[in-house]
Amino acid sequence: MLLLAKKLEQEIRDHGARDYPHECCGAMLGTDGDAGAREVRALFPLINRRDDSPRNRFSITPEDFRAAERAAAERGLDLLGWYHSHPDHPARPSEFDREHAWPWYSYVIVSVDGGVPKDLTSWQLEDDRTKFQPEVVGPERVAGQGEKD
Amino acid sequence: MAVKVLIPTPLRQFTGKQSSIECNAATVAEALGSLTGTFSELRKHLFTEDGKIRSFVNVYLNDEDIRFLDKENTRTKDGDTISIVPSIAGGSRRAGK
Numbered sequence: 001m002l003l004l005a006k007k008l009e010q011e012i013r014d015h016g017a018r019d020y021p022h023e024c025c026g027a028m029l030g031t032d033g034d035a036g037a038r039e040v041r042a043l044f045p046l047i048n049r050r051d052d053s054p055r056n057r058f059s060i061t062p063e064d065f066r067a068a069e070r071a072a073a074e075r076g077l078d079l080l081g082w083y084h085s086h087p088d089h090p091a092r093p094s095e096f097d098r099e100h101a102w103p104w105y106s107y108v109i110v111s112v113d114g115g116v117p118k119d120l121t122s123w124q125l126e127d128d129r130t131k132f133q134p135e136v137v138g139p140e141r142v143a144g145q146g147e148k149d
Numbered sequence: 150m151a152v153k154v155l156i157p158t159p160l161r162q163f164t165g166k167q168s169s170i171e172c173n174a175a176t177v178a179e180a181l182g183s184l185t186g187t188f189s190e191l192r193k194h195l196f197t198e199d200g201k202i203r204s205f206v207n208v209y210l211n212d213e214d215i216r217f218l219d220k221e222n223t224r225t226k227d228g229d230t231i232s233i234v235p236s237i238a239g240g241s242r243r244a245g246k
Contacts, residue, residue, distance in 0.1 A: 023240060023241070025237070050238070050240075053240070056240045056241045057238070057239070057240035058237075058238065058239055058240055059236060059237070059238045060236060060237035060238070061236060062207045062209075062214075062234040062235075062236055065234055065235060065236070065237060066234065078158060079158065082237050082239075084239055084240075086240075086241040087241070089241035093239070094239065094240060094241055096238075096239060096240050097239035097240065100204075100205045100236075100237070100238040100239055101239070102157075102159040102160065102194055102235060103159055103162070103194070104158065104159035104160075104162060105159050107239070127162075127190070128193075129193055129194070
């Protein structure tokens with residue numbers, strides 16, 4: 001399960017709307033609990049470097065990757081995964097997404113229909129690389145809830 | 150040559166949670182071969198089925214991208230560090246307008 005505060009979820013939606021009709025992208029920083037729940041604590045918006053086809057592709061360079069890793073380390077957080085938008089396309093991972101993914105990361109996709117953010121989903125690649133599995137997205141942990149997990 | 154390979158967080162589940170692996174290798178190819186020989190589950194996440202490094206996987210020797218050196222044939226020396234850094238990519242449909 002991916003815990004994503006409403007405020008951060010809204011930031012992802014807003015980023016998708018702002019960059020429409022291009023795809024937006026960014027990193028998600030947070031904590032990964034052994035109990036299975038990971039919690040996004042901060043976002044690290046990035047620039048889509050794919051300037052030849054930005055409406056249906058995004059690209060994050062190794063330099064941006066390292067910047068996101070540094071940002072996570074400075075906050076004592078892990079780099080949990082990535083978000084991007086699908087302009088005028090469902091919030092489902094494409095074959096291209098699968099080919100360029102690693103397991104463990106959470107991949108959040110927000111569909112943006114005519115400039116309006118719609119569905120937001122999260123996915124994790126199976127260890128054998130054959131397909132993505134949906135990951136439940138929930139609001140942030142309530143104080144005291146699950147502290148003993 | 151004793152070199153260290155840094156393992157990115159998503160792939161540590163395939164290396165017994167180790168964040169770096171020491172191995173003896175004269176080239177980057179030998180180091181990656183040693184790594185994936187020991188931890189076979191890593192292989193499909195770094196290499197395509199025909200044995201090429203996946204296009205989104207970047208390999209650095211110290212701070213240099215091996216594409217700008219001698220690629221996988223880049224020679225290593227004692228104390229070198231190899232980093233595996235993904236280019237994160239994706240998208241909704243086939244490329245084009």
